[in-house]
Amino acid sequence: MSAPTADRAVATGSDSSDTTQVVHGLAKKARTASRSLNGLTTADKNAALLAAADAIEAAADTILAANQRDLDRGAADGIEASLMDRLRLTPERVTGIANGLRQVAVLPDPIGEIVQGKTLPNGLQLRQVRVPLGVVGIVYEARPNVTVDAFGIAFKSGNAVLLRGSSSAADSNAELVRILREVLSANGITADAVALLPSESRTSVTALIQARGLVDVVIPRGGAGLIEAVVANATVPTIETGVGNCHVYVHALADLDVATRVVLNSKTRRPSVCNTAETVLVDAAVAADALPRITSVLQAQGVVIHGDETGMEPATEADWSEEYLSMDIAVKVVDGIDAAIAHIDTYGTGHTEAIVTADLAAADEFTRRVDAAAVMVNASTAFTDGEQFGFGAEIGISTQKLHARGPMGLPELTSTKWLVWGNGHVRPA
Amino acid sequence: MSAPTADRAVATGSDSSDTTQVVHGLAKKARTASRSLNGLTTADKNAALLAAADAIEAAADTILAANQRDLDRGAADGIEASLMDRLRLTPERVTGIANGLRQVAVLPDPIGEIVQGKTLPNGLQLRQVRVPLGVVGIVYEARPNVTVDAFGIAFKSGNAVLLRGSSSAADSNAELVRILREVLSANGITADAVALLPSESRTSVTALIQARGLVDVVIPRGGAGLIEAVVANATVPTIETGVGNCHVYVHALADLDVATRVVLNSKTRRPSVCNTAETVLVDAAVAADALPRITSVLQAQGVVIHGDETGMEPATEADWSEEYLSMDIAVKVVDGIDAAIAHIDTYGTGHTEAIVTADLAAADEFTRRVDAAAVMVNASTAFTDGEQFGFGAEIGISTQKLHARGPMGLPELTSTKWLVWGNGHVRPA
Known part of the structure; x- marks a missing residue:
């Protein structure tokens, strides 16, 4: 069963200027919607989120049918098995999506928080108040659950959201957004608080990232190529996420049991995600002991080792920059902490960097000097994650330094404004 | 007396690809310098700032001589009187520049602040620590004092800074930067923490805003044209500053004495700055009383009124968008608070918006619904200012919603990183 086009908030532009008009039309509606979202109470928002969760579970059949159309199209197009798996919804996954909204409903509402405030010497009362960003655009890849997760986080933080998902998930996404819009309307909230953008071509991405004055921020979630294309061509502010060339440095004074355990978990827990090592x-001072222990444990788990030592796949310069996202890892012997930090400084992407050491001075120096969103001491890189950090929900992991750095939860989707109350105050010359 | 070229950290590129190379070379050095700045203590930084203040006062003669060369060139080029005034240094202004550094020295150091922290259920210790942004680029116009002010704020917050000033102030800026670099070296700090970029052409601006991976943020300070050009062409993150089409809304229940006082101060205190109204x-409900009172007081001070009422300069659509920055103001009668907010929403630049009212509900509604960096109730728009807000120093007023909004002090030139300390922690599957 296909949803009526009007409800899907998607039009199929016949050429790129049509698509641009469609995207900017949806962005204008989202901007108007965002003004009214700022007037909703936390109770209003939570009620809508819980109603959306119930509606998604109740509509599992139509969601799974839409998903099956995506899967059939994917099979006909011969897309690879791992992508098919990411695309596939099951009754359990639909329940998981609904439960994600319920989790967001119980999170604290960041809007209205007084970040700081004071009374100035002249009696003016100053408050810096947390407010929504306004209109948030998300560009993402195959998983349909991101459609609902992103809506939930954006909506709870008071933002309207424009979703540009993958064309491979077009039917699933359209059905999910149709349900979300229906629930908003039923709850007296403008449906334009969420809209799905056309996904047939890159034109809609370009239109979104150049909708200056209509869209407040665009967050690309996906591979390095997508993120680079978005950041390079955007005139709207963007937040870079998720590209992680993460390192584990085994220091001269590392406990090698800890080193082996941390390296193994950092690489093999989920090799396809951005926080994988x-x-x-390996510090030259312990290489003779450490290298065979670490590599044998990795190899026993099926990890391919790239490096300059015997028994490894010969490494080229490209291996130091490569974000494998697979059961591959590069290994390099370095001459002390300065060389380790210099290597990270050259090849790292500012995501997560770890040191294994029993030496306090080395831990201090590494955490101070390494420039990354997260720096671990004797802990797996896999901990860089909004849920692990206790945020309850995550819209992505920022690898830039402006606005937000590291896992982004609800407060990272907000801005602030200054309220200044007086009683006729004027400023002396 | 002209400073030696090498010390000025400026080269004069013979063509635009030379200039780009020069800028990127200075940016690379600044990036290296930024790594070492993060290791300085607050005491180290304050000592260098105080030494720089003393050095600037001691070198007043060479600074004034360099400034005279700029003034002579400006006179020969026939630049306008107001620009000449902004360009001109005097012994008192040199002392003012030095005192600005002394003020920054006594401000709290934002670096190293623990923004938040906790111990996770698994025992991992999490701290979010304030760190420098890294390399900050500032693009600005005539005033030579900005050269030193921007260095002071960037340096105290642990950043290296690339300064791209106006070619009209080239000699003054070069002499000031020469002194700053000399003081840094004398204090055992790398001189590359501050550098002046070539200013002969826009090429250096383009090179700066496209130095991705070398420069962490560029802040344009100047007119709307400069800011628009920087934001539209930048691949480095930028922070928009200072374009202010600010409004004062005289509500139906305004005290008209307060309204007259606030409007007069908002417009005439300093008409050339961005927070001017x-x-x-004027709400239609009070227009009959309010209009003659307000306009007569403004006109008595020499303000030209643009509007649709009798006795005004006829207004066109352009007047509602115009940032006059002069003794001109547009006046419009609006039909209630919704119409006032809709007008602001259409023409405002998100800088500062004010309401004059004795009605609490109107004040609440206006502050909640108006989307701007600062929203004033019964107070002059002139209060949007870092010094007035008690920040002690200001690098500009952000009119964007990402990262920083409103006056930016030292903390707004910082980022954060997460430190995660464990004792061999690995993440379960």
């Missing part, structure tokens, strides 16, 4: 830097 | 919105 891609290079191990 | 450019349009007065």
Whole structure:
């Protein structure tokens, strides 16, 4: 069963200027919607989120049918098995999506928080108040659950959201957004608080990232190529996420049991995600002991080792930059902490960097000097994650320094404004 | 006396690809310098700032001589009187520049602040620590004092800074930067923490805003044209500053004495700065009383009124968008608070918006619904200012919603990183 086009908030532009008009039309509606979202109470928002969760579970059949159309099209197009798996919804996954909204409903509402405030010497009362960003655009890849997760986080933080998902998930996404819009309307909230953008071509991405004055921020979630294309061509502010060439440095004074355990978990827990370790830097002072222990445990788990030592796949310069996202890891022997930090400084992407050491001075120096969103001491890189950090929900992991750095939860989707109350105050010359 | 070229950290590129190379070379050095700045203590930084203040006062003669060369060139080029005034240094202004550094030295150091922290259920210790942004680029116009002010704020917050000033102030800026670099070296700090970029052409601006991976943020300070050009062409993150089409809304229940005082101060205190009011919105309910009172007081001070009422300069659509920055103001009669907010929503630049009212509900509604960096109740728009807000120093007023909004002090030139300390923690599957 296909949803009526009008309800899907998607039009199929016949050429790129049509698509641009469609995107900017939806962005204008989203901007208007965002003004009214700022007037909703936390109770209003939570009620809508819980109603959306119930509606998604109740509509599992139509969601799974839409998903099956995506899967059939994917099979006909011969897309690869891992992508098919990410695309596939099951009754359990639909329940998981609904439960994600319920989790967001119980999170604290960041809007209205007084970040700071004071009374100035002249009696003016100053408050810096947390407010929504306004209109948030998300560009993402295959998983249909991101459609609902992103809506939930954006909506709870008071933002309207424009979703540009993958064309491979077009039917699933359209059905999910149709349900979300229906629930908003039923709850007296403008349906334009969420809209799905056309996904047939890159034109809709370009239109979104150049909708200056209509869209407040665009967050690309996906591979390095997508993120680079978005950041390079955007005139709207963007937040870079998720590209992680993460390192584990095994220091001269590392406990080698800890080193082995941390490296193994950092690489093999989920090799396809951005916080996986891609290079191990082993201090020359312990290389003779550490290298065979670490590599044998990795190899026993099926990890391919790239490096300059015997028994490894010969490494080229490209291996130090490579974000494998697979059961591969590069290994390099480095001459002390300065060389380790210099290597990370050259090849790291500012995501997550770890040191294994029993030496306090080394831990201090590494955490101070390494420039990354997260710096671990004797802990797996896999901990860089909004849920692990206790945020309850995550819209992505920022690898830039402006606005937000590291896992982004609800407060990272907000801005602030200054309220200044007086009683006729004027400023002296 | 002209400073030696090498010390000025400026080269004069013979063509635009040379200039780009020069800028990127200075940016690379600044990036290296930024790594070492993060290791300085607050005491180290304050000592260098105080030494720089003393050095600037001691070198007043060479600074004034360099400034005279700029003034002579400006006179020969026939630049306008107001620009000449902004360019001109005097012994008192040199002392003012030095005192600005002394003020920054006594401000709290934002670096190293623990923004938040906790111990996770698994025992991992999490701290979010304030760190420098890294390399900050500032693009600005005539005033030579900005050269030193921007260095002071960037340096105290642990950043290296690339300064791209106006070619009209080239000699003054070069001499000031020469002194700053000399003081840094004398204090055992790398001189590359501050550098002046070539200013002969826009090429250096383009090179700066496209130095991705070398420069962490560029802040344009100047007119709307400069800011628009920077934001539209930048691949480095930017922070928009200072374009202010600010409104004062005189509500139906305004005290008209307060309204007159606030409008007069908002417009005439310093008409050339970004927080000046450019349009007065007068509620139709009080227009008969309010209009003659407000306009007569403004006209008595020499303000030209643009509007649709008799005795005004006829207004066109352009007047509602115009940032006059002069003794001009637009006046419009609006039909209630919704019309006032809709007008602001259409023409405002998100800088500062004010309401004059004795009615609490109207004040609440206006502050909640108006989307701007600062929203004033019964107070002059002139209060949007870092010094007035008690920040002690200001690098600009952000009119964007990402990262920083409103006056930016030291903390707004910082980022954060997460430190995660464990004792061999690995994440379960």
